[in-house]
Amino acid sequence: MANRKDRxxxxxxxxxxxxxxxxxxxxxxxxQREVALLDDAAKSAxxxxxxxxxxxxxxxxxxxxxKDLASGRDGGLAEAMLDRLALDEGRLEGIAGALExxxxxxxxxxxxxxxxxxxxxxxLSRVRIPIGVIGIIYESRPNVTIDAAALCFKSGNAxxxxxxxxxxxxxxxxxxxxGEGLEKAGIPRQIVQLVPTQDRAAxxxxxxxxxxxxxxxxxxxxxxxxxxxRDARVPVLAHLDGICxxxxxxxxxxxxxxxxxxxxxMRRPGICGxxxxxxxxxxxxxxxxLCTALADSGCELVGDGRARALDPRIEEANExxxxxxxxxxxxxxxxxDGLDAALGHIARHSSGHTDAVIATDENVTERFLSEVDSAxxxxxxSSQFADGGEFGLGAEIGIAxxxxxARGPVALEGLTTYKWQVRGSGQTRS
Numbered sequence: 001m002a003n004r005k006d007r008x009x010x011x012x013x014x015x016x017x018x019x020x021x022x023x024x025x026x027x028x029x030x031x032q033r034e035v036a037l038l039d040d041a042a043k044s045a046x047x048x049x050x051x052x053x054x055x056x057x058x059x060x061x062x063x064x065x066x067k068d069l070a071s072g073r074d075g076g077l078a079e080a081m082l083d084r085l086a087l088d089e090g091r092l093e094g095i096a097g098a099l100e101x102x103x104x105x106x107x108x109x110x111x112x113x114x115x116x117x118x119x120x121x122x123x124l125s126r127v128r129i130p131i132g133v134i135g136i137i138y139e140s141r142p143n144v145t146i147d148a149a150a151l152c153f154k155s156g157n158a159x160x161x162x163x164x165x166x167x168x169x170x171x172x173x174x175x176x177x178x179g180e181g182l183e184k185a186g187i188p189r190q191i192v193q194l195v196p197t198q199d200r201a202a203x204x205x206x207x208x209x210x211x212x213x214x215x216x217x218x219x220x221x222x223x224x225x226x227x228x229x230r231d232a233r234v235p236v237l238a239h240l241d242g243i244c245x246x247x248x249x250x251x252x253x254x255x256x257x258x259x260x261x262x263x264x265x266m267r268r269p270g271i272c273g274x275x276x277x278x279x280x281x282x283x284x285x286x287x288x289x290l291c292t293a294l295a296d297s298g299c300e301l302v303g304d305g306r307a308r309a310l311d312p313r314i315e316e317a318n319e320x321x322x323x324x325x326x327x328x329x330x331x332x333x334x335x336x337d338g339l340d341a342a343l344g345h346i347a348r349h350s351s352g353h354t355d356a357v358i359a360t361d362e363n364v365t366e367r368f369l370s371e372v373d374s375a376x377x378x379x380x381x382s383s384q385f386a387d388g389g390e391f392g393l394g395a396e397i398g399i400a401x402x403x404x405x406a407r408g409p410v411a412l413e414g415l416t417t418y419k420w421q422v423r424g425s426g427q428t429r430s
Contacts, residue, residue: 017197021160021205024193025212028133028158029033031190034137036156040081042156042185050181051096054146057177058092064173065142072166080270080328084140085167095146095174102394108412109156123423128416130156132214135206136397137228139164139220144172147388147395148217149192155415160213161196162202164220168357194411208233217410222325237247237406237414239398241325242272242353244383247279249359254286256380257358258293264356264382266297269329269360272399273354273386276326278333280340282306287335294331303333322349339364343371350374352401354386375401375408 035043054061065087072082087095113126134157138144145163152159163171175194182189195202206213210233218228222241229236246264248257263276278294280287291311295301302317303310314333321332322345336342346355356378357368365379374398376386385408388396393411400406406414 010334017199018208020097020197021202021209022212023196023255024160024190024195025133025209027190028160028193029212031188032130032133032156032158033151035158035191036109037273038156038187043107043156044103046182046187047099047150047154049185050150050178051099051103053184054092054096054099054174057173057180058089061092061170061173061177062087062089062160064169067169068167070140075166078270078328081140081166083268084270085142085170087142087170091143095143098143098389098395099150100411101389102154105154105394105412107154108416113418120427121425122427125423126418126423127421128413128418131415131417132362133158133160134181134214134415135160135162135209135213135216135234137162137203137206137216137224139224140166142167142174144219144397145171145194146178148219148397149175149178151395151397151411151415153187153191155412157415158190159192160195160206161193162206165198168198187299200245203227204231207234210234213384217397237398237400237410238402239272240351240353240401242274242322242386242399243276243325243349243351244273244353244386245277245279245342245346245350245355246275246383247336247339247346247357247360248281248284248290249339249342249357249364250281250283250285250288250390251361251364252281252284252358252428253360254289254310257284257286258290260356260358260380260382261290262297264384265294265299265331265381266329267384269299271384273383274326274327275356276332276381277322278331278343279336279345280307280333281339281342282335291333291410298329299336300328300330301333302330304335306335307333319320325351339367345367346372346374353399354378354383356381356383375399412414 108128111128114122134152136148175189179189191271213234216234217237218225219239253286285357288310301314303314308314353378355372355374355378359365369377388409391409395412396409400410
């Protein structure tokens with residue numbers, strides 16, 4: 001099986017899109033049954049081999065990425081989106097390093113979650129197993145191709161990847177390297193497959209592939225996630241938009257507040273963990289200096305009436321601003337009367353992704369951490385840390401903002417389910 005040529009990675013298929021997706025899913029299922037039997041050492045060795053091939057393929061990958069960047073510029077892609085798309089030697093090394101980090105992580109497959117001996121002598125265990133075949137639909141960021149492939153493979157799953165058209169050349173080059181690494185390690189290439197067409201019908205076919213694909217993970221803009229949740233006949237692990245808040249309490253240290261807020265917005269404005277709304281306590285004494293620092297960093301600011309009085313560069317915010325993920329160097333600012341008002345604003349407008357507080361008052365930080373119902377809640381740290389790698393998970397397949405199955409950065413454990421194993425000695429039920 002490892003030597004079987006993947007017909008869909010070269011050339012155009014003559015079959016319909018739905019037939020193509022169905023065949024990919026059947027091939028993935030066959031490969032997944034084989035990979036599910038591999039031990040941790042074999043999977044980890046394969047990931048390290050893939051990292052080596054990725055480094056050796058650096059010139060080809062960066063050349064492919066340059067084509068995508070040129071097309072993006074010609075097509076008027078925003079600077080923040082170009083930043084999400086761009087690869088360089090440093091970022092490529094980061095992708096290879098993430099593969100090695102995932103290789104070092106404990107394999108969740110086979111972990112005994114719980115064990116119980118029943119009074120009738122039955123021995124019950126809950127054991128982690130792979131979910132199966134996972135479809136991942138994503139946009140812009142080519143590193144997702146490798147992160148998703150690595151996490152699915154390490155957790156014993158097969159993956160069908162459908163990347164965005166803006167990164168098509170980059171994704172194909174990255175997947176070529178991933179596939180070569182798999183083959184060198186003697187692993188069936190069909191365990192991770194890239195959909196060969198950018199036809200939007202492929203997304204629809206994946207969403208309708210009930211019984212063939214076990215879970216869909218959308219990773220992209222609000223419109224993509226809404227379409228997936230609306231149309232899918234396959235279970236969805238949702239990654240919604242990142243309307244991330246930072247609340248600066250009256251007790252906040254001014255220098256800490258300035259450094260954290262500027263980093264949360266401006267380090268990389270186009271990522272889902274970037275701050276989109278800044279809430280400032282009306283009793284915070286250094287509010288004007290904070291707004292000045294953000295404006296001086298090149299951030300466009302909009303705000304309510306009290307915020308606009310702090311700096312002439314702050315334009316008037318409208319109601320839509322409080323519910324907008326800018327993914328750009330733009331920020332909405334509201335002045336609030338204390339922690340309760342901040343909590344109320346976040347409850348109304350947060351997307352449940354990541355929200356943060358800056359305060360020295362421990363009562364404030366503990367209430368904020370306890371009462372804000374988001375997947376990630378932070379105190380005195382930049383929301384840009386909302387990342388699986390930064391959480392020690394090696395990489396992430398996305399930030400899940402729902403309440404079922406997995407929440408926050410989804411990595412190896414989030415890509416498993418469990419089964420019950422029951423061991424008896426001839427018991428019968430009366």
